Amino acid sequence: MNNNVATWFELPVTDMQRAKAFYQEVLQASFKDETMSGYQMAIFNADEGSVSGMLILGEQYQPSQTGAVVYFNGGENLSMPLDRAVKQGSSVLVPKTPIHDGECGYFALFSDSEGNRVGLYSPS
Template identity: 70%
Template sequence: MNQNIATWFELPATDLGRAQDFYRSVLDTSFKLEDMSDMQLAIFEAEDGAVSGMLVKNEHYQPSATGAVVYFNGGEDLSQPLEKVEAAGGKVLMSKTPIHDGECGYFALVLDSEGNRVGLYSPA
């Protein structure tokens, strides 16, 4: 049985370049660009077997601050990516918050540059 319940995610983007810049800045990540039918895609680079996803620009995909929340790896200390959110065009909705007094790490919620609510997680 696969240990990953989630296998893929898609985040809507109205401006694919702006969305890529946001995630490059905050998460220090890169993308592979593709087109599929009438969709523009920016696929998060990931190691083989890792859960990953993509940014999608298409009329049927609309950013949301109220839908499901995808949590991204915030590295060793969540404070570092959180410091970059506003400069990258996003907004911190919930600052670094301990989970069970920090025993299970920390999380935060942000709005990305497109208006999607996403989470960040780190062990410290």
């Protein structure tokens, strides 16, 4: 059994193609498309055993800047995905910020193409 606290996430979207294009550019992500019980899903491709999740479009899912925040791996330089997000029309909500003077890494927050507040994390 894996000891990750989080095991799955779902990011609500209102336009699946726009959201996929956004994350493909910002995170260099790829997806597996699925439909289930009337919901459109785009599952982030990840290594087996890794925590992953999906973009989801459906009646019960509404994007929000006030709900839970998902933090994505920002790689070694948060400036790169943040710059790509801004080029895709995103707003940076919190720029690269040290956690405990950088001892615990760095984070940033931005608004995605759907209006969700999303985070990035980097160890350096």
